[in-house]
Amino acid sequence: MSVQAFELRDDDRRPPVDDLVGIVQRGLRSKPKRLPSWLFYDERGSQLFEAICEQPEYYLTRCEIALMDAHAGEMADVLGDDVRLVEYGSGNAVKTRMLLEHLHRPVSYVPVEISPEPLRTCVQELAEGFPALPVQAHLGDFTRPLRLPIPPRAARRTVLYFPGSTIGNFEAREAAELLRKMRAEMGDGGGILIGADLKKDVATIEAAYNDRAGVTAEFTLNMLVRLNREIGSDFDLAAFRHRAHYNAMAGRIETFLVSTRDQKVRVGKQQVSFGLDEAMQVEYSCKYSPEDFAALAAKAGLEIAHAWTDAQQMFAVYFLVRAGTTKA
Template sequence: MNIRALDLHDDGRTPPATGLLEIVRRGLRAQPKRLPSWLFYDAPGSALFERICEQPEYYLTRCETALMQAHAAGIADTLGVDVRLVEYGSGNAAKTRLLLEHMAAPVSYVPVEISPEPLQQSVRRLGERFPQLAVQPLCADFTRALRLPIPSRAPRRTVLYFPGSTIGNFDTRDAVALLRKMRGEMGDNGGILIGADLKKDPALIEAAYNDAAGVTAEFTLNMLARLNRELGCDFDLAGFRHRAHYNALAGRIETSLVSQRAQKVRLGRGTVVFGDGEAIRVEISCKYSLEDFAALAGKAGLEVLRVWLDPERMFSVQYLVRAGSVAR
């Protein structure tokens, strides 16, 4: 790996404390109250998410890993040679390693992660496993326009890798906007390799977000702990509970933090009032049919070139290209 582990590119767009305060104030003044899901991923939150992925109820990681183990070689063949691989929300890059094993002469790998600690750890591990790989880590919010590091040689194409069905955390309007942004960043000859969780038995879906060990609840509540640490709030974590429910009509999990009593919480120089049972929406997780996802891609000017499914047909990885670029 021809980059120092601590040499992280930073686009400067992670909000400072004053910006974070305004984001939180605006969200908690809204009706209904809401907070952005990227607040989950400070260092403790990222570690908790890795534990979530190990829970028996959380089928997503198990199914996507099985898919990559079965199809990584075919996926790499589809991507082709001399690819610059840019991964949104890279985390520990465990699934990415399965793909890199099969890629032919990749130009570079650009992991994009908002939390610097997991990014540094991932870069170190990748350096040990792929010593010849050019890694250009970017500490940034992938939902904003990215200034990608310049690779040492020109790639044949740029492929944006977005695993884990994170696209499901965006409502339709925002998902389309993000896919359009990705279409711009991948260039005319590029592609998007993206994970999409599929619709299935609602009981299986709900269990994945309400594990028996309570790790997901701890992960959700860590958002409030983060606001206490970084903004000096005084959220009583025992005064809120995790709630995740599958809305079958909308085809999505809706995750909230629910106030257990009427209470006030310090926020900056003011306070926020919560009623008994009042909820803060913190995340959605959309589930798709293959037709749903093809329609979503189409709204962003993209089309599905290939689809790979895990052996249980619970999860998909799809390769998107610009609409009209596929020879008929």
């Protein structure tokens, strides 16, 4: 495998300490208090997320892998020959490998990942299965403009691959903004292959974010561990608990860290007060019907050219193109 431009330039998601302190302070001044979900993904957080995906309640990964197993060949046919595949949030690239096995003469693979160790692991593991595949790894924040590397040869189209249900972690306005950014980065004739969790019964959804083993709770609380380590705050982990519930009106899981007592937390030079049972919002996980997702794509000037679902109709993968370019 040819690995090009593999410089772990951590330039986006790990701001300088002073900037991170400011980000946290501003979030804690909000009403209600909130922290950005990207704070989950330090090295330990990335490991815990992989463990979440293995929990029996967490249907999302299991259903998406079944979907890819059944339809990856069809997806590759739709994408066509000589594709440059750019993946947002590559992680362990399990689903990516399933797609790459079917792609026709891929030009290159560009994994974009926030955490250096998962990115290294992704590259190393792909080297074993795809020794001829050029890889141009990029460490950084996919929500910010990307300087994509020059491919080793001309690509017929650039396809941005966004597996999982990460698009659901963005509020509607932010999700549309991200899709507009992706639309620009894919260029003329490009496309977006993107996963989205489908709406379903509330009990199934809520169980996925409140696993019995407590892995998701540990993942959520690890955000505070990271802040204590990186900015010197003094969050007491024993004084916060994980809470996730489904807001049917908004169509999303809402995840909070809830204070278990009246307390004060030092963040930089500030003391932040928390009341008993005060909830600090840390993540959304939006669920979409196909109609919901088509409407979201339209706000970004995109349309659904192809759609695939697993046999249980739990999860969907869509291929998006510029609006007005699909055949009638």
